[in-house]
Amino acid sequence: MIMDDRKKRILQAIIDDYIDKAEPIGSRTIARKYELGLSSATIRNEMADLEEMGYLAQPHTSAGRVPSDKGYRLYVDKLMPARDLNHEEIRELKSATETRVYELSQLLKQATAVLSGFTKYTSMAVTPRMRNSTIKAIQIVPIEPGKALVIVVNNAGIVKNSLIKFAEQANSEMLGRITNLLNDKLAGLTFEQADIEQIKTLGREIGVSGEILAPILEGTADCIYQMGDHEMYVEGSTNILNHPEYKDMDKARQFLSMLDEKTSICRALSGSAQPFGITVRIGSENDLSSIRDCSLVTVSYNVSDTMAGTIGIIGPTRMEYSKVISSIRYMKKLVSDEIDRLLGREPDSV
Amino acid sequence: MIMDDRKKRILQAIIDDYIDKAEPIGSRTIARKYELGLSSATIRNEMADLEEMGYLAQPHTSAGRVPSDKGYRLYVDKLMPARDLNHEEIRELKSATETRVYELSQLLKQATAVLSGFTKYTSMAVTPRMRNSTIKAIQIVPIEPGKALVIVVNNAGIVKNSLIKFAEQANSEMLGRITNLLNDKLAGLTFEQADIEQIKTLGREIGVSGEILAPILEGTADCIYQMGDHEMYVEGSTNILNHPEYKDMDKARQFLSMLDEKTSICRALSGSAQPFGITVRIGSENDLSSIRDCSLVTVSYNVSDTMAGTIGIIGPTRMEYSKVISSIRYMKKLVSDEIDRLLGREPDSV
DNA sequence: TGTTAGCACTCTGTGTTGGCGAGTGCTAAT
DNA sequence: ATTAGCACTCGCCAACACAGAGTGCTAACA
Numbered sequence: 001m002i003m004d005d006r007k008k009r010i011l012q013a014i015i016d017d018y019i020d021k022a023e024p025i026g027s028r029t030i031a032r033k034y035e036l037g038l039s040s041a042t043i044r045n046e047m048a049d050l051e052e053m054g055y056l057a058q059p060h061t062s063a064g065r066v067p068s069d070k071g072y073r074l075y076v077d078k079l080m081p082a083r084d085l086n087h088e089e090i091r092e093l094k095s096a097t098e099t100r101v102y103e104l105s106q107l108l109k110q111a112t113a114v115l116s117g118f119t120k121y122t123s124m125a126v127t128p129r130m131r132n133s134t135i136k137a138i139q140i141v142p143i144e145p146g147k148a149l150v151i152v153v154n155n156a157g158i159v160k161n162s163l164i165k166f167a168e169q170a171n172s173e174m175l176g177r178i179t180n181l182l183n184d185k186l187a188g189l190t191f192e193q194a195d196i197e198q199i200k201t202l203g204r205e206i207g208v209s210g211e212i213l214a215p216i217l218e219g220t221a222d223c224i225y226q227m228g229d230h231e232m233y234v235e236g237s238t239n240i241l242n243h244p245e246y247k248d249m250d251k252a253r254q255f256l257s258m259l260d261e262k263t264s265i266c267r268a269l270s271g272s273a274q275p276f277g278i279t280v281r282i283g284s285e286n287d288l289s290s291i292r293d294c295s296l297v298t299v300s301y302n303v304s305d306t307m308a309g310t311i312g313i314i315g316p317t318r319m320e321y322s323k324v325i326s327s328i329r330y331m332k333k334l335v336s337d338e339i340d341r342l343l344g345r346e347p348d349s350v
Numbered sequence: 351m352i353m354d355d356r357k358k359r360i361l362q363a364i365i366d367d368y369i370d371k372a373e374p375i376g377s378r379t380i381a382r383k384y385e386l387g388l389s390s391a392t393i394r395n396e397m398a399d400l401e402e403m404g405y406l407a408q409p410h411t412s413a414g415r416v417p418s419d420k421g422y423r424l425y426v427d428k429l430m431p432a433r434d435l436n437h438e439e440i441r442e443l444k445s446a447t448e449t450r451v452y453e454l455s456q457l458l459k460q461a462t463a464v465l466s467g468f469t470k471y472t473s474m475a476v477t478p479r480m481r482n483s484t485i486k487a488i489q490i491v492p493i494e495p496g497k498a499l500v501i502v503v504n505n506a507g508i509v510k511n512s513l514i515k516f517a518e519q520a521n522s523e524m525l526g527r528i529t530n531l532l533n534d535k536l537a538g539l540t541f542e543q544a545d546i547e548q549i550k551t552l553g554r555e556i557g558v559s560g561e562i563l564a565p566i567l568e569g570t571a572d573c574i575y576q577m578g579d580h581e582m583y584v585e586g587s588t589n590i591l592n593h594p595e596y597k598d599m600d601k602a603r604q605f606l607s608m609l610d611e612k613t614s615i616c617r618a619l620s621g622s623a624q625p626f627g628i629t630v631r632i633g634s635e636n637d638l639s640s641i642r643d644c645s646l647v648t649v650s651y652n653v654s655d656t657m658a659g660t661i662g663i664i665g666p667t668r669m670e671y672s673k674v675i676s677s678i679r680y681m682k683k684l685v686s687d688e689i690d691r692l693l694g695r696e697p698d699s700v
Numbered sequence: 701t702g703t704t705a706g707c708a709c710t711c712t713g714t715g716t717t718g719g720c721g722a723g724t725g726c727t728a729a730t
Numbered sequence: 731a732t733t734a735g736c737a738c739t740c741g742c743c744a745a746c747a748c749a750g751a752g753t754g755c756t757a758a759c760a
Contacts, residue, residue: 024751024752026751026752026753027752027753028751028752029751029752038703038704039703039704039705040704040752041703041704041705041706042702042703042704044752044753044754045703045754047753048753048754058753059712060710060711060712061709061710061711061752061753061754062709062710062711062712062751062752062753062754063710063711063712063751063752063753064751064752064753102512102513102514102569102572103513136494137493137494139491139493141489141491141501143487143489143501143503143509144486144487144503144507147507149501149509149511151491151493151499153493153494157494157497159493159497159499159513161499161511162452163452163453163509219452222452237606237610238603238606238607238610241599241602241603241606242603247599249591249597249599249602252591252599252602253588253591253592256587256588256591256606257588260587260588374722374723376722376723376724377723377724378722378723379722379723388732388733389732389733389734390723390733391732391733391734391735392731392732392733394723394724394725395725395732397724398724398725408724409741410739410740410741411723411724411725411738411739411740412722412723412724412725412738412739412740412741413722413723413724413740413741414722414723414724
């Protein structure tokens, strides 16, 4: 059987309608509502063909048709109407980067909040995994007697800090010596590559007690750990409850507990990462079995040339793909520009 | 009508049973299950009395009885069986403070996660509101050319920092002068009391351009803002879906969207704060109308002598009060000890 | 040969009905 | 004061009928 233009038009009409109404569509409805110049009987025949080809499914005999994952796939790839954001919508999305942020985490929180509010689906984001980032600089700042802040900057310009406590007094001259030692020995390395024993030995040689050095190394490790850890933001998780496919309590609970599990979201988001452009995973295309009846639209953003995080929108497979895709595309641009600003590069210089 | 001992025993039996079963209790059930030495008819009469007195309610004629808010109140105040945590349970709660934390936020995240897992209700926590904390010290640390970290310590020993960017070069000698100026002028004050214009003038006098000073002041303000802001953690929000009173979708949605609103939770938690001990707000005792059919158990923890945050557990009014109360009491102790450790005072010295 | 009108058939959702069971309140006996 | 007995109430559930939407097939038509 061949997929001619008429079939495509009919399929598009069915999916458009289903995305809007969430109810199986009958041939009569299509014939009446969309001006295809065809009778319901003809459409009926075509629908039977489309079902045979796997683009449509029938919940039961004598019900209307519903798009299958394969149908959505064709829709997203070829049939979907282009959707340009109007001024009003652009203004709404832009609000995500209007209040000035100081940190990536804040930026992502606002971006996901705006995206979920705008699309009425659930929005998520993860920070880049910087497992193999290298240490650029370390600073130790005394805060008050017995307390200091260890500050680590990595090669992406990300700054993390950790508050440490000394059991005994450490004067600033000694902290200076330790700072130099650490920068000498750690700069350019990942923390895994660092030889902690060597540093302890060298520390003793320049007269630094283990009591002082240990918490500093621990604080450094904590900073590195913070950098290596995914941070994750989810907004609008309850939006899913507004969609009729989740009126069933058990399905809703399953979805929400999936969102509570940090690891599953990370897997879902990172798994579908693609260097550029937008990825759409429809239903069974998702690796994660618990979201087999959801669609996940993701895009990755760059923090430095080597590290990328991901933003995603998840909703029922019956999703307003065109709206979701255009809004996530625009949000990626907003976030990328803002990151460039945060990290000190001007957007136009990139 | 007088509330004699027998009535109390019956009321307790009804509430115990209802907490367990979530279904209206009939007189026959009580007579059979609890050995009160009374026939169902007698209990029936007593139940009618208890309803008239407002401790019980009847969903409809010929249904069993259900405790009212007033009934729960008496139960919590007088009838509730004491509940001691066993070793296993203590071990589970203790796991909240076993992985070493560096920050209050981490500590609260773990505490709420463990509490919600243990009780199967929703657990929340807010950090203290430090609106009127005063500035103890400010440091400016150059990170790389054009970037620096502003660090502010307040009188409670809480450290916040903010990454800033300079439009022009700032040498470390100049940053030192600014640091001294800021400490001179701001130490001991709240940020509202600070005279920013005066600082700008003084800055110009010692040869610091506005281009340099402005981001520093902005970074300082950001730190103060972070301190003044409530941070809030919610864990186990989907636990509510496991309780039959929330099998109705709309109620569940309402509950979950309440949790999404930061402000409402803050209001709920802070509103019920009481300097010491545990507060139980049952159903209509809550100010917030959206949780009129929930009970909220809160306890506050001290960060310094003047500042306190709150931990809470929220669930249906049909809640295992004794378990919730004993576990939140124990968690308060764990969190308090851990905060003392974090802020450098040893638990035993307090 | 593709399109359409007509028709019998299928299946779900909804409203109705009737019996069952749990529980109550009241009365009279203990 | 307590209890046995009884009539009554009301929600729950299964059975049933039925309307409505939609299908597939056949035959007629352009």
